[in-house]
Amino acid sequence: MMNAAASDSTTIQALRDMPKAELHLHIEGSLEPELALRLAARNHIELPYRDLDDLKRQYAFENLPSFLDLYYRLMTVLRSREDFRDLMLAYLERAHADGVRRAEIFFDPQVHMDNGCGIDTVMDGLLEGLAIGRERYGIRGDLIVCMLRDRPVESAMATLDAVEHRAGDLIGIGLDSAEVGYPPEPFAEVYARAAAMGLHRVAHAGEEGSAAYVTGALDALHVERVDHGIHSADDPAVTRRLADGGVALTCCPLSNLRLNVVGDVRDLPLRELARAGVRITVNSDDPAYFGGYIADNYIALAEAGYTMPELAEFARQSLLATFDTPENQSADLAAWEAWRRRYGSLLLQ
């Protein structure tokens, strides 16, 4: 029954129109092959691909190492403020088509600084893109500075030094990259300092790692949201703690599928977590690489049997889980209510 509903064009349009927030998006992961080649030409950078078709074939990577190899290689085409602006605008155009009203966006300064970009070049470009996107698409966006957990803590601390003078241009701090073997606890001091700078705190945890990584992120980093967090479902005590604390998870179904965290979207425990009272949100992670932007992730869940009321509730939770002002959250919720009235019949299934 739900497969029929999911393939229905009205349902798909409703899921695209549904007002939502994107809370788990790496801006570098929105670099489409066409833009990568354009920026490479602009910056006179040689990439080891014959043409667009050859590059597109590389996006059919087979595992995490081959994904990361392509990901970091393509990041070398980002050099100037204009490059970062254009990357942001290309993402916001897609997000707008997918009903995003609010986006809290990760970026990885350590990699850009390795590539010779100053932090101000990176941030000025991304912020310029956000400002233009707000005018053009009405999307309110903010930046979350992400630290690579598979690098030494000293590198994260040095990155925090580098962004400190721009703390007012950031909304939060995050922790990303390869999880297993890199627990959150060593980053406690980095997060304490970021909190003192007025930043909100999130971290990837419980994606490939166990529920213990989620506990570590809560205890040591005092995170307000958990990115991925799906392995919380393996431990009833962690599930209960998230539910009782109102901590939202930023889940990314197509990413989990593409990186073989699960073999099938049906195997994700989002329904079980939601029924246990955990706040679930749906996001796209690295959409250029994982087969779809945010609405495609909702559609994948619909195809896996999630009902419209369930998906609508995930979107409502995303609007409530932002770090935005109460006034903006109220406006987003009003838009969501208006959407619900417009598609009322679909929500009765």
Ligand SMILES: [Zn+2]
């Ligand atoms: Zn991520």
